[in-house]
Amino acid sequence: MGTANKIFNICKLFGNLTVQGSVKTVPLKPFSIVTRSISTSPPLKDLMEFFDQKDKWGGIEVKTGRAWNKEEMRLKSNTDLHKLWYILLKERNMLLTMEQDAKDQVRLFPNPERLDKVEISMENLEAVVRERNKAYHQLETGETGERPGKVTKNAFGLNYYYKMSEYPLPKHMNKKWQQKYRFFKHDKDNEAFLLKYREKLYLNKKRQKARNFNHVIGLLNRFPNMDIAALKQQYPDVDLEKAKRSRKYGGHFVPK
Amino acid sequence: MRFSFTNFARIGKWSQQFGNLPERYIERAMNQVYWKNPKGPQYKPNAVLQRKKFKMGVHRPWTMEFKNENMPKTYSPKIFVEPIREWSYFRGDRVEILVGKDKGKQGIIKTIIQERNWVLVEGLNCKLKNLGKDEKKDFEGVYIQEEQPLLVTTDIALVDPSDLKSTEFEWRFTEAGEKVRVSARSGRIIPIPASVEETIDYKSKSTYREQPKDTTTDVVTEITFEPKLCTFEMDIMEKMGIKEDRVPPKSYWY
Structure with a gap:
């Protein structure tokens, strides 16, 4: 924990300096009753919040539970989700820092699946927030309120999803946009490209089909007592009757 | 960046179950991406060169042993x-072994390797493995017993709980609509063992010990949602006392 230790020491040295900006000191009157209000915010740890707790440094295993799922998040109010987002964000930053620190020191980063768990939670949270916003917009305006987009063809003539953006100028006046975005225009070169591209796709498909066919024959030869229903379920496009008629079907022996 | 597994060998549900890892992590740990197209109008989007065929052995895809077995540019026969x-075979099931030197013996399933139709039975069908043999130092090494995989289709049979003998079985529905394995010989239900739930982190979900960073059950199940006619952002702004009365200028979406 080279970097972490350095930052920890610096924080200890300048601890008072860094905190001063955010702490208000109120001069107390003599003989007044001092009551301390309950603080719900987490303790301020400066840059050390980017690192894990000190007892976990250099550990082999850090056990954690699973990610939050959507059903659980749907029970929570908007404020709770807002707070949870920042908890997750801080946790992700901490994990990324620890991962990089482990990499720098050529050490093992314990339980890297923690990162995925946090990211899955964040994705689920975003999905739940979008669900709520969509419901509101559909009730009020009849539209989803999502960022609009459409499936168009790019300069090569391949389909892609174009995400629309907001501009201060209408399309015909926006020269910059016109230069940046070039959509499909039918011409000779494009036609030649697409012909070859589609041929490639077609051949890939055909080869995959042939591969499946041969694989099924291989399976039939190796496992004569196989569950045929399972075979059909796994390879629905292979004609079994045709496969059994193939010369590859059956072993290398003289027929009786 | 994530790449889907669509045309790859997927990791079976029961192989993943004991590891208790998110599927997304397994993908990330397993993937070997050699090249992917940068973003830009001159590149075909999402073009990726990566390993498609993996050797699925006894080692789990997120382990170092699996990575060593699937080093780049090493290929194994089909x-x-x-x-x-x-x-139909789960961790904790009692099975009888039908082949090999432990033929006729019964044991408990320890590991499931669904991609190969394999199971490992605890303490049976073992091989001796030498560890740490060093001829320079004149050290013989240490021998350990290592369970060898068994095919579920031919090498093992489930044991009927009524007479503790191997039997064939089939899946049927009870009157309550529950799906159960029924012994073909005696018609008795072969119960699915409780250790199905077991993972590397806990024996059962109810006995899971909460870790310091886990959110407690009562906090998770507490309902704080109240329906309101506003978007998420409007609600947060209201709660934080942010007022916005500026009118945005005219804009165009395209």
């Missing part, structure tokens, strides 16, 4: 795996 309609 393996034919018999298709099975439904997986």
